[in-house]
Amino acid sequence: MTLAVSHANADPELISDCNVCPTLAVIPAGEIDIRLPPGPSGRGHNVGWYRRVIFSQPFAAGVHEVTNSQWQSCIEDEGCDRLDADTTLLGQHPVTQVSWKQATKYTKWLSKKTGYNYRLPSNTEWEYAARGDLGMNRYFNLAPESVCDYGNVYDRTAESELGYGLDTLPCNDGQITLSEVGQFAANQFGLYDTIGNAYEWTEDCPSPGGQGRGGFPTTGKPWLAGDCSLRGYRGSSWLSNEPYYLTESTRFKDLTSNEEDLGFRVVRDLL
Numbered sequence: 001m002t003l004a005v006s007h008a009n010a011d012p013e014l015i016s017d018c019n020v021c022p023t024l025a026v027i028p029a030g031e032i033d034i035r036l037p038p039g040p041s042g043r044g045h046n047v048g049w050y051r052r053v054i055f056s057q058p059f060a061a062g063v064h065e066v067t068n069s070q071w072q073s074c075i076e077d078e079g080c081d082r083l084d085a086d087t088t089l090l091g092q093h094p095v096t097q098v099s100w101k102q103a104t105k106y107t108k109w110l111s112k113k114t115g116y117n118y119r120l121p122s123n124t125e126w127e128y129a130a131r132g133d134l135g136m137n138r139y140f141n142l143a144p145e146s147v148c149d150y151g152n153v154y155d156r157t158a159e160s161e162l163g164y165g166l167d168t169l170p171c172n173d174g175q176i177t178l179s180e181v182g183q184f185a186a187n188q189f190g191l192y193d194t195i196g197n198a199y200e201w202t203e204d205c206p207s208p209g210g211q212g213r214g215g216f217p218t219t220g221k222p223w224l225a226g227d228c229s230l231r232g233y234r235g236s237s238w239l240s241n242e243p244y245y246l247t248e249s250t251r252f253k254d255l256t257s258n259e260e261d262l263g264f265r266v267v268r269d270l271l
């Protein structure tokens with residue numbers, strides 16, 4: 001099944017805790033079905049067991065991925081590391097080349113600054129907030145031709161300019177490489193760029209059992225047992241094309257990785 005572009009929430013409840021803090025949208029309590037993660041040997045992107053996850057409390061999530069400008073504020077306040085990328089440039093681009101360790105330092109800085117509990121989302125929180133009212137499969141069940149309405153992916157624009165010879169999503173998003181945040185349609189909860197532009201770190205460690213054996217709690221909490229030198233990442237990037245197969249390595253990375261198309265979005269508890 002594919003879905004047409006849905007309408008964004010016209011009036012999300014927004015929160016801003018300081019003038020350099022990321023703007024947050026309130027994600028209401030609710031429940032969704034989420035597929036169990038693939039094991040090391042992988043599986044097709046649209047098959048496999050799934051589980052109902054219940055979010056009994058609302059929480060808040062960044063409307064955008066954290067930007068270079070926001071990261072730079074954290075550096076200047078001595079809360080964050082300088083990165084390999086120069087975050088004084090391209091202020092409205094998502095911060096990338098940032099490791100999981102560095103990203104969690106940013107959330108701790110925000111928590112200290114505001115008095116609220118900022119953190120990375122669990123895998124299930126990420127998927128619930130990012131999916132909105134769309135579907136379970138990769139690119140949230142959107143028809144391949146519609147993915148460019150929601151985000152910056154490896155599209156016809158990128159292939160015509162870069163010529164990497166990758167499979168190309170059959171649409172035009174107008175962006176060749178990483179772009180500024182918020183250039184595409186928001187989802188039901190008012191979040192932007194949950195498809196494309198940069199992947200996003202999450203809190204979870206990989207479940208030792210892999211596919212079919214647990215994988216994540218049904219409460220919205222992160223899975224924090226097993227090899228926690230690996231951490232989750234979700235979403236897609238400006239280099240993403242049509243998926244065929246997901247493996248554990250496409251869902252978890254070493255927590256020191258700092259890749260050019262991997263950033264993050266914060267969440268915070270409301271209570």
Ligand SMILES: [Ca+2]
Nearest residue numbers: 152153155175
């Ligand atoms: Ca693109």
